[in-house]
Amino acid sequence: MVGTTETQKDNKDSTSTSTTTTNEERPLFEDLDPSSEVTEIESLCMNCHENGITKIMLTKVPYFREIIIMNFECPHCDYTSKEIQYGGKIEDKGARLELTVKNARDLNRQVVKSDTATVTIPSLEFEIPAQTQKGSINTIEGFLSQSIDGLEKAQVLRRIEDAETADKIDSFISLLTSTLHLEKGPFVFVVDDPSGNSYIENPLAPNEDPQLKITHYVRTEQQDIACGLTPHTHANNTQAHEQAREKINQQIANTTPSTTTTTTTTSSYTHPGDEDKDKEKEVMTFPDFCTSCGEPGELRMVQTSIPYFKDIVLMAYNCEYCGYKSNEIKAGGAISAKGRRITLKVENLEDLSRDILKSETANVYIPELDLHLGTGTLGGRFTTIEGLLSQILDELESNPFVRGDSSDPEAREKYNHFVGTLTSFLDGTKKFTIELDDPVANSHIQNLFAPDPDPNMTIEDYERDWQQNEDLGLNDIKTENYGEDEHDEKEESEKHEKEEKGKENVHNGGEEKSIEGHSETKPGG
Numbered sequence: 001m002v003g004t005t006e007t008q009k010d011n012k013d014s015t016s017t018s019t020t021t022t023n024e025e026r027p028l029f030e031d032l033d034p035s036s037e038v039t040e041i042e043s044l045c046m047n048c049h050e051n052g053i054t055k056i057m058l059t060k061v062p063y064f065r066e067i068i069i070m071n072f073e074c075p076h077c078d079y080t081s082k083e084i085q086y087g088g089k090i091e092d093k094g095a096r097l098e099l100t101v102k103n104a105r106d107l108n109r110q111v112v113k114s115d116t117a118t119v120t121i122p123s124l125e126f127e128i129p130a131q132t133q134k135g136s137i138n139t140i141e142g143f144l145s146q147s148i149d150g151l152e153k154a155q156v157l158r159r160i161e162d163a164e165t166a167d168k169i170d171s172f173i174s175l176l177t178s179t180l181h182l183e184k185g186p187f188v189f190v191v192d193d194p195s196g197n198s199y200i201e202n203p204l205a206p207n208e209d210p211q212l213k214i215t216h217y218v219r220t221e222q223q224d225i226a227c228g229l230t231p232h233t234h235a236n237n238t239q240a241h242e243q244a245r246e247k248i249n250q251q252i253a254n255t256t257p258s259t260t261t262t263t264t265t266t267s268s269y270t271h272p273g274d275e276d277k278d279k280e281k282e283v284m285t286f287p288d289f290c291t292s293c294g295e296p297g298e299l300r301m302v303q304t305s306i307p308y309f310k311d312i313v314l315m316a317y318n319c320e321y322c323g324y325k326s327n328e329i330k331a332g333g334a335i336s337a338k339g340r341r342i343t344l345k346v347e348n349l350e351d352l353s354r355d356i357l358k359s360e361t362a363n364v365y366i367p368e369l370d371l372h373l374g375t376g377t378l379g380g381r382f383t384t385i386e387g388l389l390s391q392i393l394d395e396l397e398s399n400p401f402v403r404g405d406s407s408d409p410e411a412r413e414k415y416n417h418f419v420g421t422l423t424s425f426l427d428g429t430k431k432f433t434i435e436l437d438d439p440v441a442n443s444h445i446q447n448l449f450a451p452d453p454d455p456n457m458t459i460e461d462y463e464r465d466w467q468q469n470e471d472l473g474l475n476d477i478k479t480e481n482y483g484e485d486e487h488d489e490k491e492e493s494e495k496h497e498k499e500e501k502g503k504e505n506v507h508n509g510g511e512e513k514s515i516e517g518h519s520e521t522k523p524g525g
Contacts, residue, residue: 045074052076084136086114090227091196092291092324098213099140099200102186106211107141109201116227117193119143124172124179124187130226140189144180148173194223203411205396208374218291290319291326303332306357309444312382329380331359331442338461339468340441344385345456349428350448352386359442361472364388365435369421375471385434385445389426393419439468 038057045052052074059067072081101107113119113136119128128147138146151173159166178184191198196216202209224230288299297319305311311332318325346352358364360380364373371392378391396419424430436443441461447454469475 043072045072045077045079047079048074048077050074050076052079086195086197090229093196093216094192094194094219094223095196095198096193096215096217097191097198097200098215099189100186100211101140101182101189102211103182105203107180107182108139109203110137110139111143111191111201112137112197112199113143113191114193114195114197116195116223117191117198120190120192121179122188122190124175126176141180144176148176148180151176194219195227205415207370207372208377288317290317290322290324293319293322293324295319295321297321306355306444307450309357310442312357329357329359329382331440335472335474336441338441339437339439339464340443341438341460341462342436342443342445343458343460344434344436344445344454345431346385346425346434347431347456351456352384352389352426352428354385354448355382355444355446356385356388356436357382357442357444358388358436359438359440361440362436362438362443365437366432367435368425368430368432369418371418386426389422393422393426439464439472 038055041054041056042051043054044050052072054070054072057069059069066086068085070081070083070085072079074080099106099109116130118130120126126147128143151169155166155169158169179187189200191200200212202212219227219229282302284301286299286301288297289295290297297317299315299317301313301315303311303313313330313332315328315330316326344351344354358378358381361375363375364377365371373392378388378395381388381391383391396415421430425432434445436445445457447457449455464472464474466475
């Protein structure tokens, strides 16, 4: 009985211990810390084919994302290998990053290269494939130096076996070295990552980097497979998928968009203007394809109006197959003849709660922070001023290069000062000015005193310059006198052809005369 009782007591203790352990479960990915757990696994050495030890640590880089750090050591041949893999999700779209390297400071920029990323230097026709130097965080100088070291490793043996190939590699190594030392001037460094998990440091963050161009694109089926993704959710039923595509294409080409009225009539009496209000609340449905999985779906649109501003169009898409969601806001109506610059002095919390509509073409400037968000940054948004500042702060915190012990001290100090000032703006303890400059006047800040003028807000309309019209595609748009312009162009073309023919005839006649004169004087000579 005593043994049984002790056994039951031990079972209770173990149960309580396991319960305590379960309640205090640690997360799978913990912040990077010296006390983080390391898992050791016996694995095969690919160099000597003996067993070695692989150490694995799941951790999170602050203000970046989850990563898996792996380190292999072989006690037999002393071979070592280090690798970093991403433990988080693959982004919805791929990313292509192009940096123009101009000086030594650019060479010192940190680069995160994922397993699926390819590094190229177009001017040299040089490429680091996805499986080479994979899963690494390095500088641009570091990537090029590793490439040079890799090419030089087998040169001694290569000179004996194939001297001609060795000479070609030597010449390329010298070319790569001169590029690394910027002896041939600036060059373009490109990182193309279908998973969208690669980055190049922006030392001007949060401002836009004029030397860095980032392009997001939809992955191909081959790129989806390389990332370990299924190209399509219902890829097995290819015939049905193609039939659905053809059906939607026919609907787009032959039918008008269907509408679903969201309002209901509660009275037989209609006030003047109610018909327009009902019309504005009609939800239009368009057949479309999901940009994430390619399956057919429906895009919903509704037109509404912002008081004392203009009509806007709200668009929303929800994919029933993969769960992808997107929403967008665009201004309705014609393009304004002038641009508009709105300047608001934010002095209290009430000003922070003002509604703001920022279109895709708008530029945002906060002089107290020397912060400039260019066209396209953050996309089109309908939020409050507080929400816009919070979004800027979130974007900053997702940048892995401005925080941590590996970041540049100067950049870290600048970042801390910037975040502190931005936080004081959000708390309402500091006053600031926000300027919204939109070349097509599709942006808006709420006027709390409407319809009277707002004492804290100034609105200025201005004429767009030629470059702004060119960027918006307005220089090539003709809305009047199509026939006259076409007739004038045709007359000019015919006149130009006649002039050209006249010049050719004169030129040919001169040649004939000179030939005749030459033939007459030749015998006498």
